[in-house]
Amino acid sequence: MKKDMAYFVVILIQLIYTGMFLLSKAAFDVGMSTCIFVFYRQAAGALILVPFAYIMEGKDSPPLTFLTFCKIFGLSLLGITTSLNIHGIALKYTSASLAAAASNCLPAVTFFMACLMRFESVKLHTSSGIAKITGIVICLGGAATMAFFKGPELRLLLHHHLLSSHAQLNVASSSSSSTWVKGVFLMLLSISCWGVWIVLQASVLKSYPSKLSFTALQCLLSSMQSFVVAIVLEREGSQWKLGWNIKLLAVAYCGFVVTGFTFYMQTWVIERKGPVFLGLSTPLAFIFTTVFAALLIGEIISLGSVIGGIFLIGGLYFVLWGKSKEEEIFDHKGCSNVNITVR
Template identity: 30%
Template sequence: MWISWMIIAVMVGIECVEAGLNTLTKVAMTSGMSDFVFVVYSNSLALLFLLPSTLIYHRIFLLGLLSCTAQILLYTGIGFSSPTVASAMTGLIPAFTFVLALITRMEKLDLKVKSSQAKSIGTIVSIVGAYIVIFYQGPPIMFSQSLPILHSPSESPLSNWIIGGFLLATSSFVISVLYIVQTWIIKDYPAEMVVTLIARVFVAILSAIIALIVESDPKAWTLRPDMELVTIVYSAFLMVTIRSVIHAWACRTKGPVFVTTFRPLGMVFAVFMGVTFLKDTLHVGSVIGAIIIALGLYSVMWGKAKEVEIIENSFICRINSSSEEVPLLQNKSIDV
């Protein structure tokens, strides 16, 4: 039981860390950091954290390709929109992953069973809560003055807002595919460090090729000892290294749907960090959305817990029935 609670606590912490990265990324890119170069430096630096952990080689090109694509789409989308929209769009990941898990038969859905009903309803409720935060503001609760280096969503052109939303939605779908592929690999080869290390190698190579093609300005590769460097180190250690290993471990132990269930929490953390550090204004819609997200998460986790309970009870029943049959067989053989 304590392992399950530890996994839940770690997953909540990871979502908080990721919301922080989205905010730092927006600040760094507003200051002039290239989103393509950022992906290259972040994953390359992450290799320094992962290489000492393992020296075993294993090819995971598909995982690296998906990760590279998702990161470029995500950070480019943040550049066009905002960290709040990026966190809101991650609310699509549980739905995408749930559908893909059903298609690949990693998850079973029987609407006659309460656990399946709870998972389905919880997933939908979490998504609804995430979009209430972004589409319904309501009256303000806390007033704050925004930082001058950031532009509010209303100041961004509508075309950029649409492009950013499309890129972020596409990134959410790619991330869902990534979780499915990662679970498939990690089930056959349960070595999170190895899988993460080799995937980062491919991401670093692929992102470097793309950045060399897209970024024609050599100055974009110059690292400045300011928020840009802080963002890259933050991403390399806490996100690309720690988060990737934890997600691989959670996918192996709990499955991809369980991992993505925590993604809508990023919306809550993004709002909190925006109000605390970026001096955004807190609205009633954000509070309502956060409460709905929490209810959705509880519903999904309740459904997963019920499934585990049913499996454990059926396993115990099989053991008890088999243990009761053994003496009868033994007595029959003695009588003969």
């Protein structure tokens, strides 16, 4: 029963991320400011993580030096504030299914960034090295396919959507190809910031190993940074008001459920099954999001998005296979170089 629980949890995690993509897109479609959304989301997450971190690690956490604080501040600015704000704009320009598909290239982007920053090396004469390079190339091909090839539209045999207003907005906004291409590249830029953030966390965690406090502090700092960004970019006072509507639901869901609880669920899975097992479940979010986006908000699915998503999933599995082969080698040597951090 405990073995089966891990499979249930990873499916639940991907369903939660599916809800995040759909609700975020729905909130942006009705006019919510992306920067205000990021601020509210991070503030809601901080309300959960900061008190919990203080209760769990308050007495045991190591002292926070000024240098370490500056590093955490920089990480929060790059990997959360900047990444989420760019991601919000990209999601506004594209679709929920594309955002879910693009998340599959995160391992490839992270590995590529680690190589550029000399945190990791590529051994081209090994099967694992070849697999990783192949995965990066396939992911780039998938991103290019999604950006430049739309192809025919794939419509479900469903004429009445649960959120008909969002369906009409999706139909109206699907015509601008230049906006779509811009959104794809912004999505890749967001994931690149996220990849650099993951790579740089390893060195900071060595000086401040309290993962829960580390995560809570980043969430708190990013909410402050996002507030400044929102104040500068959004001057319309009405944008800050949250009524009993899809905007409030999206903020509460992404802040409390995604930021607050998914972190622990992912950590639980990683501790029991390893990071590769969690990574292998990532394509489920793309499948779930594509289906529910078409059913609930009438999102138009193009053949190019489907083909590009398949390429991204293929690239993901190549990179994960290469990583798993490396882990086997390190396990035989009695050591490990795997650092896992979840946003």
